[in-house]
Amino acid sequence: MELLWKIVSAVILALVEGVTEFLPVSSTGHMILVRELLDLDVPPGGVFEIFIQFGAILSICLIYFDYLWNVTKAVPFNENARRFAIGLVVAFLPAAFLGVLLSDFITEYLFSKYVVAVMLIVGGVAIIYIERLVKIPQYYSVEDFPLSLYLKIGLCQCLALVPGVSRSGATIMGSLLMKVERSAAAEFSFFLAIPTMFGASAYSLYKHWDELHQEDFLVLGIGFVVAFISAYYVAKMFLSFVSTNGFGVFAWYRIILGSVMLGYLFTKEVILV
Secondary structure: OHHHHHHHHHHHHHHHHHHHOOOOOOHHHHHHHHHHHHOOOOOOOOHHHHHHHHHHHHHHHHHOHHHHHHHHHHOOOOHHHHHHHHHHHHHHHHHHHHHHHHHHHHHHHHOOHHHHHHHHHHHHHHHHHHHHHOOOOOEOOHHHOOHHHHHHHHHHHHHHHOOOOOHHHHHHHHHHHOOEOHHHHHHHHHHHHHHHHHHHHHHHHHHHHHHOOHHHHHHHHHHHHHHHHHHHHHHHHHHHHHHHHOOHHHHHHHHHHHHHHHHHHHHHHHHHO
16 A cells, blocks of 8 residues: 555656646646645655656657757857857756755755745746846747857756745746747757756765665656656647746736645644644
8 A cells, every 4th residue: 555655646746746847836846835735745855856857857858859860960160059059058067066065954944835835936926027027038049049148047046946936947937038029939948857857866866866765766667657758748838828828827827826725834833732
């Protein structure tokens, strides 16, 4: 029964991850809240969460395989392709550096249900404000960004080290503030997720490998597959949706969810007292 509950937990969390990873609603925040509500049982140390994020990221590699392969082949000969490849590394480094430096602090002090709920609300308000502030776009293709813009978007990604902020939300909204067109902002957020989550997955597995048991690998595999499939379809729909509808619906969703969770958590505290 214990293994069965672990498998059910894996499927639920992987679906949550796959559906929310590329939406500006914080996949990590959702998984923290879902685990609180359902008391799910998955492998320790955050390894499972990172592993299913890895599955979601691979779905992006599949969706954009032809584009990424063509860019990779063109790097030695094409200036735009070369700038994009360098820019991706430049954008990746700030969050990678801070993530390693602050990993223990974040895990101990920021992985809180209250932090997640508050940041969902704050992020929702920020999205509404930024959507109203955004002017006519200046950049329509991820290959046309100047290196300074890649760096600025990478710095925005650092905000997502706080659970509940949303990595995609931070990078997309930061891009919009810097006059990147909506679809290009979402696409670059997808691309930036690839090295970011590859790095996070490798680092987390290295730190917690000794804590895993034999049955955990079955749970990790199931979660990986479910996250990959669900993320694949959500990511494809997300691009077409935001190009015509914007991000307002995600902002209000964040505000409502965060408010409901705060109400639930405070009520639970009062009852326990």
